Amino acid sequence: EPLLETKRFGRDYHFYASLPSTNRTAKELARQGAPEGTVVLAEEQTEGRGRLGRGWYSPPGLGVYFTVILRPAVPLSLAPQVTLLASVAVCKALETVAGVQPQIKWPNDVLLNGKKFCGTLTELNAEMEAVNYLVVGTGINVNQGPDDFPGEVANVATSVHATTGEKVDRARLLAALLRSFEADYDHWLTSGFDRLRVEWLERAAGMGKTVRVIAGQQEWVGKAEGIDSDGALLVRESGGELRRLISGEVSLRPE
Ligand code: ATP
CATH class of the missing domain: 3.30.930.10 (Bira Bifunctional Protein; Domain 2)
Structure with a gap:
């Protein structure tokens, strides 16, 4: 076979x-x-x-x-x-x-x-x-x-x-x-x-959870809400704004 x-x-x-x-x-x-x-x-x-x-x-x-x-x-x-x-x-x-x-x-x-x-x-x-x-x-x-x-x-x-x-x-x-x-x-x-x-x-881990986003020198904390129709990660900032992250240079850590 x-x-x-x-x-x-x-x-x-x-x-x-x-x-x-x-x-x-x-x-x-x-x-x-x-x-x-x-x-x-x-x-x-x-x-x-x-x-x-x-x-x-x-x-x-x-x-x-x-x-x-x-x-x-x-x-x-x-x-x-x-x-x-x-x-x-x-x-x-x-x-x-x-x-x-x-x-x-x-x-x-x-x-x-x-x-x-x-x-x-x-x-x-x-x-x-x-x-x-x-x-x-x-x-x-x-x-x-x-x-x-x-x-x-x-x-x-x-x-x-x-x-x-x-x-x-x-x-x-x-x-x-x-x-x-x-x-x-x-x-x-x-x-x-x-x-x-x-x-x-x-199969996604961490959706609905708070994550630390590390993009080069920039770091911020938000809530992971899913991925959009392009595959970008959606993270809600503490101020309420939804940001789209493209995978290139971004890392996530649990917070
Ligand atoms: P990110 O969360 O941004 O993806 P990462 O640390 O998970 O960052 P990767 O590029 O996905 O980075 O994987 C490399 C990291 O995985 C290494 O820095 C090391 O910590 C870990 N690693 C290396 N070899 C193995 C292995 N065989 N199995 C599991 N983890 C490994």
Whole structure:
């Protein structure tokens, strides 16, 4: 029985025992013309990245680290929706394969019991206000035990195994992730963001709660109220004004 049930995602793939970063290699391949759906997969990353230049700890044997190249013919302004749809696709795959109920912390973290086990990082290349290519990287802590995290992340990190007590077959999980991701991406291309917005909100962590918004040097506190039809986060300031946040440079902390 074939593992991979996709049409395009993962049909071209590049596997490496070790890479600095799957996103970095995917960007090189995209520049060289690699087709949509090309996957870069690494058993470990030595310089895995999160947002804003932060590191993503990616040890061998325990996690799944991969990047998909996308070439949607859409304006630049729709690109942030891809980060949100990737998080939804990860949740749905994990719900099916591992029977867990992940939550999403805007914009790109996926949580189990309030701790991070997955991050996605979308990077963009644009020409003339239109997307040329996107690379969407996903790092998932799969079979780590509670003691397998380094000190800096031990308090904030978890894994699928640490949550369920079961070991997950990583090849099967990757196949499910690619299937889920392709289905949601194709839905987005043909039908837009509406259904994905609902599915995102069903899994959203922290809605209705007070959050600290950190945007460069600026910090303020407000109440997270949802996401709008574009995927921007809606946060109500103490003065009553509703602000729209685009994912680029903004971080949220519980307050
Ligand atoms: P934001 O809330 O703005 O997304 P973040 O700190 O969650 O900020 P990310 O870019 O999403 O930033 O992820 C990088 C951060 O995740 C690192 O700074 C580290 O604290 C944490 N981290 C690194 N590796 C792992 C891992 N394997 N599992 C869980 N958390 C990790």
